[in-house]
Amino acid sequence: MAYRYLFGPVPSRRLGISLGIDLVPHKTCVFDCVYCECGRTTDLACERREYVPTDRVLAELDDFLATAPDLDYVTFAGSGEPTLHSRIGEIISFIKDRYPRYRVAVLTNSALLTDPEVRAALMRADLVVPSLDAVSEEVFLKINRPSPGITAGRVLEGLLDFVREYPGEVWLEVFIVPGINDTEEEIRLLKDAVVAISPDRIQVNTLDRPGTDIRVRPASRGALERIASVLGGETIGAAYTDRALPPEGRDAGEAILATIRRRPCTPGDLAALTGLRPAEVAKHLRVLEARGLVEQVREKRGVFYRAI
Numbered sequence: 001m002a003y004r005y006l007f008g009p010v011p012s013r014r015l016g017i018s019l020g021i022d023l024v025p026h027k028t029c030v031f032d033c034v035y036c037e038c039g040r041t042t043d044l045a046c047e048r049r050e051y052v053p054t055d056r057v058l059a060e061l062d063d064f065l066a067t068a069p070d071l072d073y074v075t076f077a078g079s080g081e082p083t084l085h086s087r088i089g090e091i092i093s094f095i096k097d098r099y100p101r102y103r104v105a106v107l108t109n110s111a112l113l114t115d116p117e118v119r120a121a122l123m124r125a126d127l128v129v130p131s132l133d134a135v136s137e138e139v140f141l142k143i144n145r146p147s148p149g150i151t152a153g154r155v156l157e158g159l160l161d162f163v164r165e166y167p168g169e170v171w172l173e174v175f176i177v178p179g180i181n182d183t184e185e186e187i188r189l190l191k192d193a194v195v196a197i198s199p200d201r202i203q204v205n206t207l208d209r210p211g212t213d214i215r216v217r218p219a220s221r222g223a224l225e226r227i228a229s230v231l232g233g234e235t236i237g238a239a240y241t242d243r244a245l246p247p248e249g250r251d252a253g254e255a256i257l258a259t260i261r262r263r264p265c266t267p268g269d270l271a272a273l274t275g276l277r278p279a280e281v282a283k284h285l286r287v288l289e290a291r292g293l294v295e296q297v298r299e300k301r302g303v304f305y306r307a308i
């Protein structure tokens with residue numbers, strides 16, 4: 001079966017070997033973050049609906065999980081906000097009922113946690129990784145560029161309601177963009193919020209690959225470590241696990257293109273993700289470049305390929 005809504009499994013920085021599920025079309029999101037690695041949001045949405053057919057997602061999950069693959073997590077993530085899908089709760093329950101050996105993680109930008117239905121939908125996940133990049137309204141608008149009507153105050157309120165109700169693990173992610181949310185004042189506000197949320201882990205992240213706005217640069221390691229220590233958290237490094245994985249359900253060129261469409265990657269990242277030899281990755285990249293499907297961008301960590 002060719003998978004449309006599943007991707008990977010990929011070796012994730014935080015989650016080990018993770019099978020991804022993408023529940024919304026590319027760049028359908030409540031935010032249009034300046035640092036987004038998937039490009040500009042093309043559908044700035046806050047209406048919840050069945051963006052992709054649930055039956056089809058369940059069929060793909062059944063097809064893949066029935067082979068009992070070795071996974072650390074089944075993760076709702078991708079190139080948009082998964083809680084926009086109105087039936088995410090049913091899909092989580094399907095996995096937990098039918099394949100209880102797998103842990104389920106949901107990565108969310110927290111914007112919709114004000115909605116009691118969204119909070120209820122996530123109750124059976126084992127892990128939720130919500131983001132919080134700003135507390136002041138001004139910085140929130142600059143960094144997350146939300147759908148009209150979404151405010152920093154409401155996002156924080158929703159997060160607090162969620163952690164009160166949710167029995168699973170919460171790892172809070174804070175993404176630092178130098179010059180936007182790294183001022184002393186904002187970090188102090190974030191610290192207060194972190195104390196109130198009291199997550200199981202706090203992960204402080206910065207740009208690792210080209211973002212949406214080319215003027216956005218990564219925070220230095222020193223700055224990131226300082227902020228992480230103020231917030232009582234850890235920094236997230238760029239190291240991938242080294243377990244090699246065959247591309248699943250599609251040929252290697254397609255698998256490479258699908259990965260690059262979700263986030264820009266170096267040839268080294270792609271070799272680690274797909275388990276292909278570097279020379280083979282290079283060959284596929286040359287073909288994709290010649291077909292005008294990907295382009296190179298030079299960054300501190302090397303040459304990245306991104307989808308055009």
Ligand code: SF4
Nearest residue numbers: 029031032033036109
């Ligand atoms: S970083 Fe996440 S929340 Fe922000 S625009 Fe990209 S997909 Fe949406």
